[in-house]
Amino acid sequence: MSGPIRASFQGARGAFSEEAGRKLLGDDLELLPCERFLDMFEALAAGKVDYAVAPIENTLAGSVYENYDHLLNFKLPIIAETRIRIVHNLIARPEAEFADITRAISHPVALGQCIEFFKQHREIRAESFYDTGGSVQAVMEGDDRTIAAIASSTAAELYGAKILVKSIEDNSENFTRFYLLAREAPAEPPAGEGELKTSIAFSTANVPGALYKCMAAFALRDVSLTKIESRPLRGRPWEYLFYLDFLGAPSERRCENALNHLAEMTELLAVLGTYRQAV
Amino acid sequence: MSGPIRASFQGARGAFSEEAGRKLLGDDLELLPCERFLDMFEALAAGKVDYAVAPIENTLAGSVYENYDHLLNFKLPIIAETRIRIVHNLIARPEAEFADITRAISHPVALGQCIEFFKQHREIRAESFYDTGGSVQAVMEGDDRTIAAIASSTAAELYGAKILVKSIEDNSENFTRFYLLAREAPAEPPAGEGELKTSIAFSTANVPGALYKCMAAFALRDVSLTKIESRPLRGRPWEYLFYLDFLGAPSERRCENALNHLAEMTELLAVLGTYRQAV
Numbered sequence: 001m002s003g004p005i006r007a008s009f010q011g012a013r014g015a016f017s018e019e020a021g022r023k024l025l026g027d028d029l030e031l032l033p034c035e036r037f038l039d040m041f042e043a044l045a046a047g048k049v050d051y052a053v054a055p056i057e058n059t060l061a062g063s064v065y066e067n068y069d070h071l072l073n074f075k076l077p078i079i080a081e082t083r084i085r086i087v088h089n090l091i092a093r094p095e096a097e098f099a100d101i102t103r104a105i106s107h108p109v110a111l112g113q114c115i116e117f118f119k120q121h122r123e124i125r126a127e128s129f130y131d132t133g134g135s136v137q138a139v140m141e142g143d144d145r146t147i148a149a150i151a152s153s154t155a156a157e158l159y160g161a162k163i164l165v166k167s168i169e170d171n172s173e174n175f176t177r178f179y180l181l182a183r184e185a186p187a188e189p190p191a192g193e194g195e196l197k198t199s200i201a202f203s204t205a206n207v208p209g210a211l212y213k214c215m216a217a218f219a220l221r222d223v224s225l226t227k228i229e230s231r232p233l234r235g236r237p238w239e240y241l242f243y244l245d246f247l248g249a250p251s252e253r254r255c256e257n258a259l260n261h262l263a264e265m266t267e268l269l270a271v272l273g274t275y276r277q278a279v
Numbered sequence: 280m281s282g283p284i285r286a287s288f289q290g291a292r293g294a295f296s297e298e299a300g301r302k303l304l305g306d307d308l309e310l311l312p313c314e315r316f317l318d319m320f321e322a323l324a325a326g327k328v329d330y331a332v333a334p335i336e337n338t339l340a341g342s343v344y345e346n347y348d349h350l351l352n353f354k355l356p357i358i359a360e361t362r363i364r365i366v367h368n369l370i371a372r373p374e375a376e377f378a379d380i381t382r383a384i385s386h387p388v389a390l391g392q393c394i395e396f397f398k399q400h401r402e403i404r405a406e407s408f409y410d411t412g413g414s415v416q417a418v419m420e421g422d423d424r425t426i427a428a429i430a431s432s433t434a435a436e437l438y439g440a441k442i443l444v445k446s447i448e449d450n451s452e453n454f455t456r457f458y459l460l461a462r463e464a465p466a467e468p469p470a471g472e473g474e475l476k477t478s479i480a481f482s483t484a485n486v487p488g489a490l491y492k493c494m495a496a497f498a499l500r501d502v503s504l505t506k507i508e509s510r511p512l513r514g515r516p517w518e519y520l521f522y523l524d525f526l527g528a529p530s531e532r533r534c535e536n537a538l539n540h541l542a543e544m545t546e547l548l549a550v551l552g553t554y555r556q557a558v
Contacts, residue, residue: 058511062511173513215490240506
């Protein structure tokens with residue numbers, strides 16, 4: 001391959017996903033911003049890009065549930081992960097002052113992380129927008145100095161906007177974890193810092209003790225779980241699919257044994273990727 | 280108490296939550312529609328209503344994660360549950376014909392359940408709105424016959440709107456489960472049909488095998504779990520809180536033992552309610 005690396009992400013330029021993409025892939029990037037998560041997965045599946053950068057979990061808002069569904073449907077392997085500290089800023093047109101602002105637009109998750117700010121400033125109305133970076137773009141393309149955006153300082157810089165208030169998020173323990181997805185998994189687990197980690201999806205028979213027995217496959221071999229998430233099984237009301245992350249790789253004997261043991265008890269079992277845990 | 284029962288719900292009149300409220304409480308209801316889930320919980324906590332009707336899980340979209348957070352924060356007990364079959368219809372002004380429609384507004388979850396319809400009708404653009412019932416109200420209050428709403432037939436009837444296409448949802452196995460919340464739990468588990476079920480929340484120490492050991496408290500006593508959900512612990516990145524439903528009541532010996540055993544291993548343990556499982 002020659003030329004810059006191509007990567008798709010959801011949002012407009014200046015989104016937190018772009019920051020994650022640069023941390024994962026470096027700065028020599030040709031970026032494909034997508035309106036929806038689905039578009040970002042489709043672009044990778046169709047070979048329009050080499051990688052996709054998918055947020056999977058935020059420490060305040062929880063999992064990005066839609067992306068869990070896409071991970072299983074597209075089977076595009078996870079090859080790396082990273083974590084980004086999320087800092088939200090109130091951003092407006094260069095001529096705007098704080099007293100001018102009556103509306104603030106941003107992604108609903110970002111708005112939900114600035115609840116204290118809106119409680120203290122009841123004169124500013126929060127309004128949903130499809131993206132954080134895109135909200136800055138919209139403010140700059142319009143000519144209304146009473147509208148602000150909530151986004152990263154990178155987005156403010158990129159669009160030439162002004163930061164009126166820095167760091168307006170409720171809780172500073174605000175991080176988002178992102179996956180780097182490719183079309184094919186590498187033959188060997190990746191080299192680098194951080195322990196190896198593997199993500200899988202499985203569904204159990206709907207019988208008492210099923211999940212307990214599945215957990216046993218790992219616990220009995222001292223394989224540590226770092227996350228478990230449940231999602232509904234489409235077409236089978238009140239039954240669930242589980243997404244699970246464990247430390248280790250299927251190429252290690254005890255992890256291979258755990259997966260084989262798990263396979264005895266599951267209807268569906270898919271390995272979504274082995275990668276280095278972000279440090 | 281005299282007079283009608285008062286209940287809060289999220290959405291506008293005609294929302295699926297209103298249908299759930301009638302199924303749980305009967306028709307002699309004084310309803311308080313709320314814009315946000317938070318408002319609905321606050322109205323009950325403040326004594327403005329006797330009950331709140333909260334959607335907790337949809338068989339296609341997954342859990343209503345925000346309401347899980349509110350259940351634990353408000354500690355308003357769950358006293359009953361019900362399930363509603365979700366049927367989405369394309370609804371417009373009485374003078375509108377299908378060929379007129381260029382935009383369809385509804386709650387994002389409803390839009391996401393009609394993906395096949397939008398693929399087949401690319402001339403109709405889907406747009407997010409805060410509520411299904413509210414989208415019909417907005418269409419009827421405006422005067423634009425090119426805009427349609429996606430909502431229940433009850434909402435169409437309530438606002439005098441016209442159903443253009445019935446049942447446009449992708450998958451007919453589309454149900455939502457709702458909780459009925461009160462300010463105080465009854466002294467005795469409720470009489471009625473359906474097995475008793477209990478909802479709890481807990482957090483474990485962040486050590487290997489922690490979740491496995493918690494599951495053991497139930498599995499070793501043959502207590503069946505019907506659902507488990509994880510949510511991030513605010514302020515403690517990459518640690519989780521679990522919401523779990525099991526069949527039985529804390530007043531039964533084996534369930535009491537299971538809860539005592541669980542308490543040995545958990546940092547936080549809260550019983551959110553015991554109620555009859557919807558049948």
